[in-house]
Amino acid sequence: xxxxxxxxxxxxxxxxxxxxxxxxxxxxxxxxxxxxxxxxxxxxxxxxxxxxxxxxxxxxxxxxxxxxxxxxxxxxxxxxxxxxxxxxxxxxxxxxxxxxxxxxxxxxxxxxxxxxxxxxxxxxxxxxxxxxxxxxxxxxxxxxxxxxxxxxxxxxxxx
Amino acid sequence: xxxxxxxxxxxxxxxxxxxxxxxxxxxxxxxxxxxxxxxxxxxxxxxxxxxxxxxxxxxxxxxxxxxxxxxxxxxxxxxxxxxxxxxxxxxxxxxxxxxxxxxxxxxxxxxxxxxxxxxxxxxxxxxxxxxxxxxxxxxxxxxxxxxxxxxxxxxxxxxxxxxxxxxxxxxxxxxxxxxxxxxxxxxxxxxxxxxxxxxxxxxxxxxxxxxxxxxxxxxxxxxxxxxxxxxxxxxxxxxxxxxx
Numbered sequence: 001x002x003x004x005x006x007x008x009x010x011x012x013x014x015x016x017x018x019x020x021x022x023x024x025x026x027x028x029x030x031x032x033x034x035x036x037x038x039x040x041x042x043x044x045x046x047x048x049x050x051x052x053x054x055x056x057x058x059x060x061x062x063x064x065x066x067x068x069x070x071x072x073x074x075x076x077x078x079x080x081x082x083x084x085x086x087x088x089x090x091x092x093x094x095x096x097x098x099x100x101x102x103x104x105x106x107x108x109x110x111x112x113x114x115x116x117x118x119x120x121x122x123x124x125x126x127x128x129x130x131x132x133x134x135x136x137x138x139x140x141x142x143x144x145x146x147x148x149x150x151x152x153x154x155x156x157x158x159x
Numbered sequence: 160x161x162x163x164x165x166x167x168x169x170x171x172x173x174x175x176x177x178x179x180x181x182x183x184x185x186x187x188x189x190x191x192x193x194x195x196x197x198x199x200x201x202x203x204x205x206x207x208x209x210x211x212x213x214x215x216x217x218x219x220x221x222x223x224x225x226x227x228x229x230x231x232x233x234x235x236x237x238x239x240x241x242x243x244x245x246x247x248x249x250x251x252x253x254x255x256x257x258x259x260x261x262x263x264x265x266x267x268x269x270x271x272x273x274x275x276x277x278x279x280x281x282x283x284x285x286x287x288x289x290x291x292x293x294x295x296x297x298x299x300x301x302x303x304x305x306x307x308x309x310x311x312x313x314x315x316x317x318x319x320x321x322x323x324x325x326x327x328x329x330x331x332x333x334x335x336x337x338x339x340x341x342x343x344x345x346x347x348x349x350x351x352x353x354x355x356x357x358x359x360x361x362x363x364x365x366x367x368x369x370x371x372x373x374x375x376x377x378x379x380x381x382x383x384x385x386x387x388x389x390x391x392x393x394x395x396x397x398x399x400x401x402x403x
């Protein structure tokens with residue numbers, strides 16, 4: 001009877017540890033800041049997006065600040081600042097997180113629907129963004145996020 | 160047949176039955192155990208168990224104490240003649256029938272008796288058994304939970320491993336294990352864009368190429384090795400391959 005009880009308790013706790021791990025990861029994520037540079041090398045111009053993501057409460061609340069610059073081949077340059085307050089929710093899957101942007105408030109800058117600038121704004125900053133996000137660990141222990149086999153962004157500093 | 164007696168608690172036990180002795184009976188049994196195998200006089204018994212404590216008792220009380228002891232021996236399946244009354248001389252406790260649990264230092268009469276004493280252990284009270292089971296369950300549960308979390312972390316987080324590709328113009332380039340070796344154009348592209356974007360060399364000495372897919376490149380650019388906790392890094396993503 002006692003061995004059976006121990007086996008049952010161990011199996012239940014193993015499942016609990018397995019299931020709770022992603023949530024513990026998020027709870028301990030804390031606040032972080034990440035810097036990203038995206039270069040869109042288009043046929044007639046180059047668009048550069050220098051962005052900062054300030055994330056709080058793990059992966060649930062973010063502030064997006066981006067400086068977009070369009071440099072056409074003719075030498076013309078245009079810049080714009082984009083600010084967003086973004087809320088996301090997540091659900092753990094077998095190998096990552098299912099992330100949805102459920103709230104995006106425009107603080108400054110063009111809308112994501114803007115035909116000229118909109119497509120250069122980080123898609124995570126748009127309400128309705130939905131993707132499977134994977135986690136990667138770089139040497140030293142810090143984590144990066146991205147798509148399958150493609151790390152894209154990382155929390156490289158706390159703020 | 161032997162019984163186990165704990166002088167501290169006053170518990171007399173035969174392994175299955177436990178009887179708590181009264182103080183008077185307990186003192187009497189302690190005295191007899193200290194003198195087992197030796198004929199003790201009634202006077203000595205009375206002096207040690209009562210008069211030394213300032214009590215004056217009658218012979219009837221002494222006899223009643225011995226009678227109660229014999230009755231208790233019967234209850235724990237000891238023979239009554241374990242404690243004999245030797246006429247008017249005194250009392251004799253046959254050696255080897257009572258095992259003492261600590262406190263009173265009475266040496267067992269033989270190794271066989273000592274082994275038998277060891278075998279007779281008082282049954283664990285239900286409360287202690289429950290606490291011990293709970294502690295074992297908690298320990299097993301914690302170990303199992305940690306094992307489950309560790310196994311999940313292996314599937315959940317992909318470790319990135321890098322290999323050094325080249326060092327050029329004071330920049331160290333590394334390739335992730337998923338990036339093929341034959342990607343020299345990628346390194347040149349990344350370096351050109353870093354220069355074009357006026358990224359300071361001090362902020363981009365270490366470049367880690369994380370992903371390459373046709374014209375798409377993803378890299379981590381750091382001022383020092385990424386393994387260092389103090390290194391400052393930012394990600395660089397290049398989409399398109401039109402200008403270079």
